[in-house]
Amino acid sequence: MMRRTTLLTGCTALALALGATACGGGGPVAAGGGDKALGGQTVTVAGVWTGSEQKNFQKVLDAFSAKTGAKTQFISTGDNVSTVVGSKIEGGNAPDVVMVPQVGVLQQFAKKGWLTPLSATTEKTVDAGYAPVWKKYGSVDGRLYGLYFKAAHKSTVWYSPDALDQAGIKPPKTYDEMLKAGRTVSDSGLAAFSVAGQDGWTLTDWFENIYLSQAGPEKYDALAAHKLKWTDASVVKALGTLGKLFKDKRLVAGGQKEALNTDFPGSVEKVFGPKPEAGMVYEGDFVAGVAHDQFGKTIGTDANFFPFPAVDGGKAPVVSGGDAAVVLKDGKNAKAGMKLLEYLATPEAAAVWAKAGGFLSPNRKLDLAQYGDDVTRATAKSLITAGDSVRFDMSDQAPAAFGGTKGAGEWKLLQDFLRDPSDPKGTAARLESAAAKAYQG
Template identity: 25%
Template sequence: MRLTRHRRWMAPVVAAAAVGLALTACTGDVAEQDAADVDCSDYETYGTFDGAEVTAAGTILDLEADRLNESWADFETCTGISVEYQGSSEFEAQIAVLAEGGNAPDVGFVPQPGLMARLAAGGWLIPGSEGVEANVDEFWSEDWKQYGTYEDTFYGAPLMASIKGYVWYSPTEFEEKGYAIPQTIDELMQLSADIAAEGDHKPWCVGLESGEATGWPGTDWVEDYVLRQAGPEVYDQWVTHEIPFNDPQIAEAFDGVGEVLKSDEMVNGGIGDVSTQITQSFQEAGLPILDGECSLHHQASFYETFWNPEGGDAVSVASDGDVFGFLLPPVNAGDPLSVTGGGEIVVAFREADEVEAFRTFLSSDTWANNRVSLGGVISANKGVDPENASSELLVQSIEILQDPETTFRFDGSDLMPGAVGADSFWKGIVAWVGGESTAQVLDTIESTWPSS
């Protein structure tokens, strides 16, 4: 799963729209002035609309929601389309119910291809327009387009992206202690054992707590190991249930991850014993690195945002800074680069010109560069200039996604049916860290896979 950064979506979009109309009545002169200050040449292709409004919802909130709104502000000014966005901690759980009741937003930022498929199967989604599909064909790989496709119908373009499997560390500690960046998983485990043997702190800090989604950071570990140990073909067979969840190759990945997550010698630096992984929030779990209480933390590229919590001291993310990250290494040095990641698919629940204008803009290289330039995120859009990213690590992440030699696979739990990927897999991780055996957990998860 990807980061859950939420605020509640509720039907009060109508109320918000009413407030927006009231504000418009008071600020028309300001809007006209703003339009005069904006170069609208990049937005002429989307047309102009008189007082049109598009409602949007997703899992993005707080600072990232603010940046999202900023990323389309010029589009609003130049087209006359007002976009009302709300995020939700319950978006994934409620969107199908809202769609069935006719209360869905015009546009949804769906973070799980499996959920998008469910919405498409329910008949609630509007296929992507020619403009959206043309942008996807130009700016994304066929794999990314497929994540927005259901039963040969294209429904939506990707939005942002993340790379899973970074191992965050302190460059200063590595330099002072002579640690080398591991080139294989075995070297990573040897480094972990060496740190543990020093005896002054645990090598890893881990947080699996994420409200109703508790356990998802552990699924990211497993997915990274499956892709590296068993390869992309087995990974694809696993997420589509061509092989069972309790296949020996999946058990091998769990056991490999268990050398860290189930080991008292390896975790939980600066936090407590193994059991504290379940109660430690994923947002704060890596922070003990800054105090020298652990050395390593496995989390995605989006974790950069959490190194600088509100009110905290400034933390530099750079290869010579306070923290940086290297990708979880392959089994063998020199193996082709394989990464897991996530993102959102932009779907529509209402058929309207203004909705498709907005979706076409979001699928463009113009929007992707706008948003990446605002900081904290990356995109798999091939039209993005990596140098627009806000840090050395994010520049590197975009280059990885744009490299045709990279093997990329979407987050496995997000591809699986919701009963597994957003339920029994998460819960299985919690039970497994809590003491259940690999075989017991895998058999339980396998039993929950829908029969049709």
């Protein structure tokens, strides 16, 4: 979420970098309806989104309202989706639809009996327009409960072209080259990386890209399922590799202390805001939405990226993630909520956010021309065509207590590691202890 010295941009650059094929796609398919059949009804939707993401998702909800007559109400849960939704269910105030950001949370909700299986209409649309992997991650015990509406390409490193041009940097091909390039950026007057350590999920993404490339997909899958212990030597090695960056004061903007006080939007601001403090920020494709919406950057010109580089001779990683829409049984208007999911499954709904930016859809039937710039268009193409090489965000597959809770589990332990990266082996042991407890629960 870089161009070479000649600064290739857009679809061509990303296709070369990520192996994407030519940009293109099928045309939008109408969602049907439009007869205001849901007039007078209100669908409540809970999700983690705030800021520009919430604003852009509201455009999708408004389009649903215009089509069906239903009103919508969005409730921002913060990062602790599981806790907030659970308390609302217990209090008799359950939302109708939840946008779930972790596979583990979706599985937890289904096993607690909170979810309604998706309608035959939605499942048919998913079968026709989505790669099987998205249905797999949305299903529990063979039943489809979650519709992946928003996807993420989490193997992108975003940068300011001006900053890197001044430093004379070429896109790094390996992790060690990236750290070396970062030190050159630092010598030119800016820190290399802005790190969003206040948000533990960003640190899990750093780890996952390193681990997938360094340890390989088989071990990645085993660790994600906790069939491999976090005390394994491959985990200790990956933490050590990550620690090379964390402990280098030339690489992290403001050092470790400031990184721990920087949230994700703040990390983007440090690179693309009015007073830049760093040349690069690692995170997913959604960095583009913040850079464009909040700081007016033109994607591909003022903000660009290079693929997360290969580690220790491994393949460059492709880590994905996504937000799945689910329908709660206890919602006061669950039937209208199911109609919302039928709409969200269509390319028509995806096109609304695609035009707004900061969004990728896993729906293969969405016309890629709906994306607002060539960089995003090519990112979307590379994601949906990546096939078996893609791995879903590991922390999102874990139980929420380990991989998806603010101030606990992997999020907190990696924040502790950012604060003091001197003991990878000890951190691995603490991760294993937390993981074992969460998976047993």
